[in-house]
Amino acid sequence: MEGFIMVPLTVLKVSLPDKAALLLGLLISNSKQHGYAYGRNQYYAEKLNCSTRTITKLLKLLETDFFIKIEDGHSFKRRIVINQERLTNPNYISELVERACYHNK
Numbered sequence: 001m002e003g004f005i006m007v008p009l010t011v012l013k014v015s016l017p018d019k020a021a022l023l024l025g026l027l028i029s030n031s032k033q034h035g036y037a038y039g040r041n042q043y044y045a046e047k048l049n050c051s052t053r054t055i056t057k058l059l060k061l062l063e064t065d066f067f068i069k070i071e072d073g074h075s076f077k078r079r080i081v082i083n084q085e086r087l088t089n090p091n092y093i094s095e096l097v098e099r100a101c102y103h104n105k
Contacts, residue, residue, distance in 0.1 A: 005029065008087050016065070019048055020058045024067055027080055028087075036071075036079040066092065 005025035012021065026047060030037035041052040041059075048055070059080070062068045066086045071079040086092045 010087055010090055011067070013090065014065070016061070017058070019050060019054065020061055022048055023055065023058045024062055024082075027062075027068060028082055031080070031082050036081045038077075038079055066096070 005022055006029065007021050007025040008028070011024055016024075023044060026039075026044060027037040030039055041055040044055045045052045059068070059070065063070055066083055068083060069081045071081060089095070
């Protein structure tokens with residue numbers, strides 16, 4: 001059996017490219033044991049049948065959309081941490097904006 005990738009429903013409600021959603025599913029799966037994912041871009045590119053450049057762009061997109069946080073991004077000890085609140089709270093972005101806006105204080 002080849003296996004499968006699970007993607008949270010909240011991710012499907014956001015306008016992410018399909019490969020970004022699949023990559024996030026892989027990252028979630030890979031982060032179960034240690035609390036973070038640590039695979040190289042080459043590993044994810046092979047799993048998703050795309051280039052390492054595409055993986056780099058998708059990781060940046062997921063980080064920009066607050067799904068992940070990349071620690072030590074330029075190190076071979078890179079950690080990719082999943083933002084669980086972003087996955088479980090459909091109002092995460094609007095609440096984040098509301099907290100950050102100076103006129104709401």
